[in-house]
Amino acid sequence: MSRPSDRLLLVDGRLVAGRGAFETVDPATEEVLGTAADATAAEMDAAIAAARRAFDETGWATDLALRVRCLRQLREALLRHADEVRELTIREVGAPRFLTFGAQLDAPVDDLGWFAELAESYAWERDLGRAEPMGIASHRRVVREPVGVVGAITPWNFPHQINLAKVGPALAAGNTVVLKPAPDTPWCAAVLGELIAEETDVPAGVVNVVTSSDHALGAQLVEDPRVDLVSFTGSTATGRSVMTAAAGTLKRVFLELGGKxxxxxxxxxxxxxxxxxxxxxxxxxxxxxxxxxxxxxxxxxxxxxxxxxxxxxxxxxxxxxxxxxxxxxxxxxxxxxxxxxxxxxxxxxxxxxxxxxxxxxxxxxxxxxxxxxxxxxxxxxxxxxxxxxxxxxxxxxxxxxxxxxxxxxxxxxxxxxxxxxxxxxxxxxxxxxxxxxxxxxxxxxxxxxxADVPFGGYKQSGVGREMGVAGFEEYLETKAIAEAT
Missing domain, CATH: 3.40.309.10 (Aldehyde Dehydrogenase; Chain A, domain 2)
Incomplete structure (x- = not known):
C-alpha cells in the first residue's frame, strides 16, 4: 500500500492502472483526495474472464486449506494496515471515527476469521445412507459445492462491511469473485485489491477488483453468462434492475435492498x-x-x-x-x-x-x-x-x-x-x-x-441473507449423488 494519491485495479492477479482515472472526494471538505482507476468495459471483461478461468482451471474450488489460509492472511494484512485504512475510510466515506472501530472497519475485518473457521468446520457432505428406490439398492449423499463466479456489486455507505461480507464467504465457499464497488468510495475497495495481491497467497484471477465511474459496468457484470451469481447491495430500484437483467441467464441473485x-x-x-x-x-x-x-x-x-x-x-x-x-x-x-x-x-x-x-x-x-x-x-x-x-x-x-x-x-x-x-x-x-x-x-x-447473524429483509428489502451460515450458503450449490450398491 504505497500509493497515497492513486489506486489501481486488480485484474487476474495484477495491479493495473486502467484506461483512465477519476477523482475521489472527502465529503466533509470537498477536497480531492486523489484518483482511482476508471475501468472500461474491456477491463471488466478481462476481470470476468480471469475469474472464470481461475474457477474452472485451478484447484481453488477444492483446496479448502488454501482458502482458509488466504482468508486469514487477508485478515492479518488488514490488521497490519488498520491505521492507514481507518484514516482512508474516515476521509473517503465521511464515516465518524468511532464507527471505524465497529461496522465501518474493525468488525468486518475480524469477521473474516469467523468465515475461515466456518469453512473448516462446515459439513460439506451429508450421508443419507442406503435405500432402494424403485428396487435399486443405492447409497446416497448430498454435497455442497461453490456456485462458481460471483459478481459482487457494493454501495458506498459501509464499504468495508459490505465488500468483506460478500468477498469473505464467497471465497470461503470456493468461489471466485469480481468486485465492482460504488464510484463514491473506490479507494476502500482498491485497498482490498492491493492487499490481496501483495500480502496473500490468493491465486491470480480468484479476486478481481474493478473500480469505475461508469455504472454500466455493473450491468455488464450482471448480464454476463460467465457469472454464476450476483450479490448486490443497494437501492430497491436498482435491485429490481439487477433481478431483471440476471433473468436473461437465469443466474442466482442475492439482493440486500432498502428499508424504512x-x-x-x-x-x-x-x-x-x-x-x-x-x-x-x-x-x-x-x-x-x-x-x-x-x-x-x-x-x-x-x-x-x-x-x-x-x-x-x-x-x-x-x-x-x-x-x-x-x-x-x-x-x-x-x-x-x-x-x-x-x-x-x-x-x-x-x-x-x-x-x-x-x-x-x-x-x-x-x-x-x-x-x-x-x-x-x-x-x-x-x-x-x-x-x-x-x-x-x-x-x-x-x-x-x-x-x-x-x-x-x-x-x-x-x-x-x-x-x-x-x-x-x-x-x-x-x-x-x-x-x-x-x-x-x-x-x-x-x-x-x-458475523454469525444472517442479515436481510422481507418484502422489497431483498432476497436472501448475508452473513451467518445462511449467508455463507448463498454461495453454495447442492448436489445429490447416488451410487449403486
Missing amino acids: SAFVVLDDADLRAACSYAAFAAVTHAGQGCAITTRLLVPRARYDEAVAITAKAMAGLGPGDPQDERTICGPVISARQRDRIERYLELAVEEGGAFACGGGRPAGRDRGFWIEPTLVTGLTNACRTAREEIFGPVLVVLPHDGDDDAVRIANDSPYGLSGAVHGGDVARARAVAARLRTGTVSVNGGVWYG
Whole structure:
C-alpha cells in the first residue's frame, strides 16, 4: 500500500492502472483526495474472464486449506494496515471515527476469521445412507459445492462491511469473485485489491477488483453468462434492475435492498431513554444505513413529549467533523445525495409536516455535504416522506394507538429490513417484535449485528441473507449423488 494519491485495479492477479482515472472526494471538505482507476468495459471483461478461468482451471474450488489460509492472511494484512485504512475510510466515506472501530472497519475485518473457521468446520457432505428406490439398492449423499463466479456489486455507505461480507464467504465457499464497488468510495475497495495481491497467497484471477465511474459496468457484470451469481447491495430500484437483467441467464441473485424501519415505543417504555436511543440511531453516520430506524412510532397520548425529547437529543448529536471521535453524525456522501435529501425535506413541508429540529444545511459549514439532524412531525404513514427511503439524518415521528396499531403502522411499508421495539414489560415487547415483518429486530436496545447473524429483509428489502451460515450458503450449490450398491 504505497500509493497515497492513486489506486489501481486488480485484474487476474495484477495491479493495473486502467484506461483512465477519476477523482475521489472527502465529503466533509470537498477536497480531492486523489484518483482511482476508471475501468472500461474491456477491463471488466478481462476481470470476468480471469475469474472464470481461475474457477474452472485451478484447484481453488477444492483446496479448502488454501482458502482458509488466504482468508486469514487477508485478515492479518488488514490488521497490519488498520491505521492507514481507518484514516482512508474516515476521509473517503465521511464515516465518524468511532464507527471505524465497529461496522465501518474493525468488525468486518475480524469477521473474516469467523468465515475461515466456518469453512473448516462446515459439513460439506451429508450421508443419507442406503435405500432402494424403485428396487435399486443405492447409497446416497448430498454435497455442497461453490456456485462458481460471483459478481459482487457494493454501495458506498459501509464499504468495508459490505465488500468483506460478500468477498469473505464467497471465497470461503470456493468461489471466485469480481468486485465492482460504488464510484463514491473506490479507494476502500482498491485497498482490498492491493492487499490481496501483495500480502496473500490468493491465486491470480480468484479476486478481481474493478473500480469505475461508469455504472454500466455493473450491468455488464450482471448480464454476463460467465457469472454464476450476483450479490448486490443497494437501492430497491436498482435491485429490481439487477433481478431483471440476471433473468436473461437465469443466474442466482442475492439482493440486500432498502428499508424504512420502524422504532416502536410502547406505552410502558421509558420514553426518555427510548426516544434518545431512537435519535442516536437515526443520525448515526448521517442516517446512511439501510437498516437504520427512520420512523419513530410513539403513543399518541405522549406524542408531544416524545417529540420534545427526540428533538433535543437529535439537535445535540451533530453534525460534526468525522475525524473527531465524539462525532456521531458526519456529512452525507455527495452533493447529489445532499440534494436528494433536501428534496425530501421540501416534500415533507408540502405534505403538511414541520421540523421539530433541523430541516436544512447547518450554519457555518460552507464546504462539504452537510445536512442537519432533522425530526419531521405532523405527517401520517401514508406520506411519501414517511414511506420512502431518504438515506439521510431524517427521522419521522408518528403516533400510534396501542400495540396492535403500532404493529399495523410498522408493517404498512413496502420494506421489511429491520425494526426496534422498546417496552417496560419484556415479554410484551417480544410479542410485538415477533409480529414485525422484518429480517432483524432489536428489543430494548439489543444488537443483532455479528458475523454469525444472517442479515436481510422481507418484502422489497431483498432476497436472501448475508452473513451467518445462511449467508455463507448463498454461495453454495447442492448436489445429490447416488451410487449403486
